[in-house]
Amino acid sequence: MILSRCRGLAVALLACVLVCAVASVPSFAATGCDLNNPDRDVPRIFPGSTRYVAKYRSPTPTELAAIVAQLDERFRAIYDPLSVPYTIYEIYRGDEKMGYIHGVNQKGQFGGLQVFVALDLAGTVRSFYIQKMVGRSVAKFRDGQFGKAFIGISLKDFQKYDPVAGKGSGPLAAIANPAPDMETDFYGVLRALKKNLVLMDVFVFSAARKQQ
Amino acid sequence: MTRFRIAYRNLQRKKTRTLLTLGGIALSAWVLVSLLGFNRGYENALNRDVDNLGYQLMVMAKGCPYEAATMMLQGGTGFRYINETWLDSLRADPEIAGVTPILMQAYFDPNAGENGGIVGYFGVEAASFPAMKPFLRFHQGGWFGNGNAAEAVMGFEAAELEQRKVGDRILVPEKNVELTVVGILERTGTQDDGIIFVPLRKLQEIAGTNKITTVGIKVKHDGDTAALERRLYQLPDVQVVSFSQVKQTIMKLIATARVMVLAIATIALLIAMAGVANTILMSVLERLPEIGVLKTMGAMPGDIFALVWMETLILCTGGGIAGIGLSFALARATAAWVRRILPYAPRGGLVEIDLGMAGATLAVIVGVGLISGLLPAWKAARVRPLDSIRSIN
Numbered sequence: 256m257i258l259s260r261c262r263g264l265a266v267a268l269l270a271c272v273l274v275c276a277v278a279s280v281p282s283f284a285a286t287g288c289d290l291n292n293p294d295r296d297v298p299r300i301f302p303g304s305t306r307y308v309a310k311y312r313s314p315t316p317t318e319l320a321a322i323v324a325q326l327d328e329r330f331r332a333i334y335d336p337l338s339v340p341y342t343i344y345e346i347y348r349g350d351e352k353m354g355y356i357h358g359v360n361q362k363g364q365f366g367g368l369q370v371f372v373a374l375d376l377a378g379t380v381r382s383f384y385i386q387k388m389v390g391r392s393v394a395k396f397r398d399g400q401f402g403k404a405f406i407g408i409s410l411k412d413f414q415k416y417d418p419v420a421g422k423g424s425g426p427l428a429a430i431a432n433p434a435p436d437m438e439t440d441f442y443g444v445l446r447a448l449k450k451n452l453v454l455m456d457v458f459v460f461s462a463a464r465k466q467q
Numbered sequence: 468m469t470r471f472r473i474a475y476r477n478l479q480r481k482k483t484r485t486l487l488t489l490g491g492i493a494l495s496a497w498v499l500v501s502l503l504g505f506n507r508g509y510e511n512a513l514n515r516d517v518d519n520l521g522y523q524l525m526v527m528a529k530g531c532p533y534e535a536a537t538m539m540l541q542g543g544t545g546f547r548y549i550n551e552t553w554l555d556s557l558r559a560d561p562e563i564a565g566v567t568p569i570l571m572q573a574y575f576d577p578n579a580g581e582n583g584g585i586v587g588y589f590g591v592e593a594a595s596f597p598a599m600k601p602f603l604r605f606h607q608g609g610w611f612g613n614g615n616a617a618e619a620v621m622g623f624e625a626a627e628l629e630q631r632k633v634g635d636r637i638l639v640p641e642k643n644v645e646l647t648v649v650g651i652l653e654r655t656g657t658q659d660d661g662i663i664f665v666p667l668r669k670l671q672e673i674a675g676t677n678k679i680t681t682v683g684i685k686v687k688h689d690g691d692t693a694a695l696e697r698r699l700y701q702l703p704d705v706q707v708v709s710f711s712q713v714k715q716t717i718m719k720l721i722a723t724a725r726v727m728v729l730a731i732a733t734i735a736l737l738i739a740m741a742g743v744a745n746t747i748l749m750s751v752l753e754r755l756p757e758i759g760v761l762k763t764m765g766a767m768p769g770d771i772f773a774l775v776w777m778e779t780l781i782l783c784t785g786g787g788i789a790g791i792g793l794s795f796a797l798a799r800a801t802a803a804w805v806r807r808i809l810p811y812a813p814r815g816g817l818v819e820i821d822l823g824m825a826g827a828t829l830a831v832i833v834g835v836g837l838i839s840g841l842l843p844a845w846k847a848a849r850v851r852p853l854d855s856i857r858s859i860n
Binding site: 291292295296333334360361362363364365366367368386387388389390391393394397 | 576577578579580581626627628629630631632636637638640643645
């Protein structure tokens with residue numbers, strides 16, 4: 256009797272799982288990069304913030320052209336076309352806007368990279384966070400010391416440094432690879448940072464400059 | 468002048484009424500054929516979906532989580548194993564068309580998000596597993612080269628998350644084993660999308676075991692699944708999960724829906740036929756003096772009956788053909804509309820109409836129409852000539 260009840264329950268549960276699995280409409284539209292747990296992550300990435308507003312932004316044709324002009328194929332994530340909707344977290348202390356958090360996907364040696372930056376209202380990096388990375392020495396990248404090297408970086412620093420060739424000068428050239436066995440991922444992080452800053456410049460800061 | 472031409476001309480005398488009646492019958496035929504086509508199409512599509520699930524039975528050690536969500540909740544622990552020797556006894560069963568061994572493993576990746584995450588791996592045989600999941604299609608690449616290769620096939624979402632394409636490498640967390648991606652599956656909308664498939668022997672080597680966690684079983688088409696299940700339940704220390712029970716539950720739901728569909732179709736047909744009877748009866752009442760004249764000129768009751776019945780036949784045949792034509796023409800649009808309003812619609816064509824169904828529907832419409840035309844025809848045949856001629860004044 257108990258066995259048959261358990262069996263019935265198992266079948267009912269399986270039916271539910273099956274129906275949910277089959278009935279769920281898969282989301283075919285790729286999206287940008289989201290924080291896994293924004294309520295937990297935002298205060299940690301942007302200290303002093305009290306709240307955030309997540310906004311979803313797809314590039315207009317003009318913006319897309321501006322992005323494509325600055326990011327060639329080597330910056331693009333495999334499954335995300337540049338026209339995907341991007342999640343931009345606007346960060347506030349009370350009613351005062353403090354800045355933004357934005358993340359991008361990028362290809363790494365053994366898996367996807369998800370790189371987030373917190374930017375102030377001028378577009379300068381305030382903090383740096385690698386949400387996802389796969390490899391044997393990931394801890395060295397996710398260590399706070401490595402992240403601190405990016406504080407103060409802005410898009411103009413990439414005028415003097417090419418993250419694809421790994422050559423140039425300025426503050427970016429001074430950042431050392433913390434794990435020589437993960438060189439691919441090191442340059443992947445730098446490409447992700449440039450992509451991140453370019454997208455934020457097109458979506459947010461260039462519009463602000465025009466208004467001024 | 469033939470009886471058909473007289474009936475046809477009679478119908479032409481009241482064109483608007485005739486067209487409205489034809490429209491009613493056509494709509495009724497359209498609804499009837501579309502509903503029957505939907506009933507067949509939906510059932511076939513659902514059958515295909517259920518059959519595409521692959522194996523109908525899974526056998527696993529008692530307590531083994533057999534589903535990815537459970538696996539995640541368990542944090543990759545809680546697997547129980549069964550010996551591969553089970554496979555030989557299962558393969559010998561006359562009810563079984565095929566079996567496939569599966570080893571489920573889950574490893575903790577501390578660098579997936581702030582608190583880490585679980586990555587699920589299925590060890591499968593390239594020789595037997597694809598046949599069990601015939602709906603799997605490759606976005607890129609294909610299955611493994613051999614059973615012990617350091618290779619992986621990734622579900623679409625797993626590949627999307629890890630930014631992998633064929634030729635890239637992945638690293639198994641905890642074990643630090645590198646695998647080369649040889650295939651990426653198309654999105655299926657199932658939990659397979661998030662799974663990384665590895666050759667069974669390789670995953671056994673990585674996990675340090677020679678056992679498996681699950682056996683997928685495909686039952687022969689003419690096999691007695693219920694009897695097989697009963698036999699498997701007798702085996703000690705295993706549990707059996709049956710998709711056929713799920714299918715039966717779904718089929719019962721379909722049968723209920725079919726009764727409702729047929730009830731609606733019958734009501735639509737009856738309403739249309741009431742319209743036919745009303746139209747012909749009105750036509751007969753309006754033409755009583757004319758019918759009286761015909762009778763005085765020698766027309767027999769049988770001639771009048773046949774004449775009026777011919778009008779019904781023309782109306783029903785014309786309306787039926789128009790409605791069936793409409794249902795063929797709008798089958799795709801109907802399917803698209805139904806797909807939009809249904810909470811769940813299986814893949815594939817939802818409305819399947821063929822000539823046999825169209826012919827049967829036309830026969831039903833004409834048959835029921837002729838029955839509904841009996842009363843007006845009978846009334847017309849019984850008209851007394853002198854009474855009807857006197858009624859002119």
